Amino acid sequence: MTILETIKGPHDLKGLSEPDLARLPGEIREFLVNAVARTGGHLGPNLGVVELTLALHRVFDSPTDRIVWDTGHQTYVHKLLTGRQDFSKLRGKGGLSGYPSREESEHDIVENSHASTALGWADGLAKARRVRGEDGHVVAVIGDGALTGGMAWEALNNIAAAKDRPLIIVVNDNERSYAPTIGGLAHHLAALRATDGYERMLAWGKDVLQRTPVVGSTVYDALHGAKKGFKDAFAPQGLFEDLGLKYLGPIDGHDLGAVESALRGAKRFGGPVLVHCLTEKGRGYAPALDHEEDHFHSVGVMDPLTCAPLAPAAAPSWTSVFGDEMVRIGEEREDVVALTAAMLHPVGLGRFAGRFPDRVWDVGIAEQHAAVSAAGLATGGLHPVVAVYATFLNRAFDQLLMDVALHRCGVTFVLDRAGVTGTDGASHNGMWDMSILQVVPGLRIAAPRDAGQLRAQLREAVAVDDAPTLLRFPKESVGPEVPAVGRVGGMDVLHAAEVPEVLLVCVGVMASVCLRAADLLEARGIGCTVVDPRWVKPVDPALPPLAARHRLVAVVEDNSRAGGVGSAVSLALGDAEVDVPVRRFGIPEQFLAHAKRAEVLADVGLTPVEIAGRIGASLAPADRPGNGPAAPSAQGEN
Template sequence: MTLLESIKEPQDLRTLSPPEVGELAAEIRTFLVRAVTRTGGHLGPNLGVVELTIALHRVFDSPVDHILWDTGHQSYVHKLLTGRQDFSGLRGKGGLSGYPSRAESAHDVIENSHASTVLGWADGLAKADEVLGRRRHLVAVIGDGALTGGMAWEALNNIAAAGNRPLIIVVNDNERSYAPTIGGLAEHLATLRTTDGYERFLTWGKGVLQQTPVIGQPLYGSLHGAKKGFKDTFAPQGMFEDLGLKYLGPVDGHDTAAVESALHRAKRFHGPVLVHCITEKGRGCLPALADDADRFHTVGRMNPLTCEPLVVPAAASWTSVFGDEMAEIGAERPDVVAITAAMLQPVGLTRFAEEFPDRIWDVGIAEQHAAVSAAGLATGGLHPVVAVYATFLNRAFDQVLMDVALHGCGVTFVLDRAGVTGVDGPSHNGVWDMSVLQVVPGLRIAAPRDADRLREELREAVDVDDAPTVIRFPKEPVGEPIPAVGTIGGMDVLHRAPDPDVLLVAVGALAPLCLQTADLLAGAGIRCTVVDPRWVKPLDEQLPVLAAQHGLVAVVEDNSRAGGVGWAVGQALRDAGVDVPLRSFGVPERFLAHAGRGDVLAEIGLTPVEIAGRVSAVLERRAAAGERIRPKENGA
């Protein structure tokens, strides 16, 4: 039995000798490389926190003591040490989540997998403990990248305001989130990293001066009294101490003994303490360290020995199509600029950054700032393109509404990973954007069905200078072009049968699914028109006219059914006095468990067979009730 296999719960760690702790760390890294390369997942972040996680569980008594993980993609080691060592189904249906999960273990206190939130959680839990007279330790682990988020500093301000509340903040400082961390805070932490000689200097001074007759003791006292001044000069951790936080560090996050020593000191302090640990993302995996883009932040299935991908995408990704077109537009339009929130490479802006380095800004994990800054750029005469994951734009809704839309700013938001993403679980599905943004006056939303439409609609979006625009696309490969067989108003007709019964409104990347549904319905004698509205907000004025020529309208979208495109189509039909029955197919109003995208779509009924069956059933019920199926205009 290996040391790792002998660890069934955190208490088992406390019997290990220092050499055994080092052996366990090596075993964990070997396990992670083998397991994560089989399934895909967050490899680099977890390789970087092995010793830190071991130390946390040796010092604190989880789950009585609460260890809270910001973002949570670095919780694999935590899972291994809390009895979850079957990684065979990681991020798959029925397998382990790639993030903390309350359903899996009492050791997983919170499931947040959006960055910069853990300090707010910790503040609330600490206040609850104070009110209820509960005594335990609360440890919040946050990355240096997440500290660029404004929510983290709002929480720090509140935590420091009540300086007697015990709370330990562990900063996992690896100089990068997805990519190298940027901004003023990053510079501050970088300064701290370079001043490890300060404490050695103070220790030397104590030893030498205290042995110096007569003047040694007074000199050391003066030096010790000036400690704050020296720290501000040589290591500006005064930034944290001025907030009211005790600062410990920087500590080598891969030296378990040093981390444990710092955590024990923090544990004894009756107030908020910040322990600053320096770690190396991707540690122990040479290919990860050689990949300076993101240190294997997330990997697909790979050869565990060479780390070469086992599955090479057969088609281009939506992200790469967007990135190339953005670079082309940038060459033609010097007024087009780009903003990203700590994910320049994941959203496809690498080429734009290489070709136009003075026209792109990475604002860190700060989506709210990205939106407001974009409003300023637009007001200043530029056209900013803000590229983020769809799930992260939720965080900036107020700024989109009140800063961008209210001021009529020409800002284009490009939402990658829109719709069901699957393996990263409920927090990363981008299934709320078309619902949330429906209420924003003047905003326009495009959902391209293929690469050609993405290029077209991106160019249409950046031509709009008096209102915000949104382009959304999914994570899956982009697929083959889907040509239109005609147009109605601004809509593309993808399939048209004579004397049709059903109008299928295909939203974005679900167009192929709708065409397959039309084929199945045709086999049952049900004729369809399939239309791609291209811009789903506002809907084309010809849509109600087209709907009136059919006996049933079905809207298929990769978004929440609550307030989504189906809702908007229904409102448009009512406003136009069109009484055609409508059925909406989309994401139900619940959080979807992690699984492959195909598995999730099947579970919620977004498959050709399911949709065709439900449409057929509606028509059969209407026919049995003696209702007219086809409008008179169709000759029924």
């Protein structure tokens, strides 16, 4: 039996012998590599926090002491140490979440997979303990990348003012989020990291003292408690201390004894303390360390020895199609520039950055700043393309509304991972953008159905310089081209029946689902017209008169039903006094459990069989006329 298999909870860590404790990090890393290779998941970040997580659970008493993890993809080790060692279905339906989950464990406080929020949570938890007269500590673990987010600094401003509140901030500094951390904070942390005199002195002291008989290790442990004094002599004063936070570090985050010593010192201090730990993303796994792009931030199913992917070769991704087209557009137009929020490669801007390094900016985990900076770029005569995950644009709604749209700035937002993403769970599903953004005046939203449409609509978007535009596409691979058979207004007709009764309005990638649903309905004698609006906001003026020629309109979208495209279509028909019932098929107003995208879509009824069945049931034969209205022309109407 391995040492890891004997760990059923954090209490089992406290009684480990020194030899067993020395073996445990290696066992954990071996477990992680083999387990995550079978399922896919966030490998690099977790390899980097093994000793740090062990130290946290040896020094503090979770869940009495509250440990809050920022960007919770770094909690696999935490799960292992809190009784969750079955990784066989990690991120799969019925298996462990890839993030903290209250349903899984009392040790998971915040189901946090968005960055920069842990410090605000910790501030609130610590205040609550003070008001209720409760003992115990609150610990927030935040990465250097997450510290680039404005929310983190808003929280620090409040935490620093609480001189007598026991709150510990652990900065897991591995110099990167997805990619290397950028910005002024990164330079400051680098200065603290790179104080050669300080680091050389500590390395010399450790080597000499630990070779000194009898008293050497004791003296070295004592010196760990005095590291703050050494830091003052050899390193620049930290801006954290200027804020009023006690600062301990920098500390080797892979030296378990050093991290424990620092955390115990922080625990004894009565006020807020920041413990700065230096870690290495991908630690202990050479292929991750050799992967310069992101140190295996997230991997798919692979051979753990060769790192060769084991899943079948996939078709090109939506992200790669976007990235390639951006390079082509950049070569044609010098005014097109790009911004992203700490996700240069995940959103497909890596090639653009390589080709045009002076025309792309990674602003860190700061979506709000990205939107406002884009407004400035547009006002300055450029056309910025802001590429982020759909779920993260939620943070920048006010800036999109009041800074970009109000000023009619020509900014294009590109939302990757739109709709159901699946395995990353509730927080990563991009299922709210088409609802939230319906209220933004002047904004145009495109939902491409295939790669050709993505390329075409991206070009249409960057051609607009007097209003914001937005494109959205999913995480999955691009499917086959879906040809149009005609045109009505600005909409593509994908299928036209001789005697249509149902108008199926498909949003983006739901086109193939609608076409299959139409086949099922026509097998039951119900004729369908299937249209792709292409631009789903605003509603095409040609849609109401087309709808008037049908008995039922059904809108199918991979977005929340509440306030989405279906709602906009209903409103447009009402304003045009077209009295045709509208059925809305979308994602229910709930947070979705993690599972594969196809499984989630099936669970919420977004399948051809479910859609056809519900439409067919609403058009009972007795209610249908013998002859339906004439079909729309496949050659196009205006």
